[in-house]
Amino acid sequence: MPRTLFAALSLTIFALGAASPAAAQRPEDYDYENLAFRGLGVWVFGVLPARSETALALQVRADLGELGPNVRISPSITFWSSRIRDGELRKMEDRFENACERAGTPCPGIDLGEVKLSDLSIDVDAQFLFTTDFGIEPYAGLGAGVHLVNGRGDFIDDTFVEDVLDAITPGLNAMAGIEIPFGPALRLQAEARAVLASNVRSIGLGVGGAWTFGGAAPPARPAVSPPPPPPPPGGGR
DSSP states (O other): OOHHHHHHHHHHHHHHHHTOSOTTOOGGGOOGGGOOOOEEEEEEEEEEESSBOOEEEEEEEEEOOEEETTEEEEEEEEEEEEEBOHHHHHHHHHHHHHHHHHTTOOOOSOOOOOOEEEEEEEEEEEEEEOOOSSSSEEEEEEEEEEEEEEEEOTTTTTSHHHHHHOEEEEEEEEEEEEEEEETTTEEEEEEEEEEEESSOOEEEEEEEEEEEGGGOOOOOOOOOOOOOOOOOTTOOO
C-alpha cells in the first residue's frame, strides 16, 4: 500500500475511533490481525462529477471485517465514464488558444469535439457502524484511494490534450449509508458518497448488496454497556 494511502487510512481509523460513542475503547482494541476477507458486494451509483455529465458508476466492494469495535474496513474498485460538459470544453479550448498565442503561434478556432473522461479508482474505506435497536443499521466513514483518470476523443487521441487529461492522482472519500440485513448473510445497502480528487471530484448516491461468505453473521454492532443495577433498598452489607 502506498505510504500516502496508508497514512490517510491510519488518520481515518483514528478519527472514527475518536468519534465513537463508546469512550471506553482503547488503542489495543484495534488490531490488523482481526481483518480477514469475509464478504463481497456490488454497487451501482449515480455520480455527478465536477467537470462531466452525470454518469453511472459500478463498484465492487470487499468486506474485510472489523479492525476494532464498530470499525469495518472495506476496499473497493469503482469505474465510471462520462462526457465532459460543453462549458468545460469551451474553457479548455480558450486556455489552449491563449497558450498558442503566448508561444507566438496563434491557433484560433480550436475545436476539441466530444471528449470523454473516465475514472478507475482503488479505495480503502473505514466505516463506523452505529449501534441501534432498529432493523435499519446506519454507518458513516472516511477513506482514501488512487484514481486512474483517462481522457479520450476523436480529436485529442495521441495529442498533448490527452496527456493533460490523463492522470494518476490520490483522493479522499466520505460516505454515509444504511444497511438492511436479510438473513444471516445478505445485506442491502444505500449510500451517499463524496470524492475529493484533483481531476475527478464528485458526489453520488448508490444502492448495492453484500454477501457474507460461509454463512457468517453480518458484523455486529457492539452495544454500549448498560448502567449498573441500582443498589437494593436499604443498602447492601
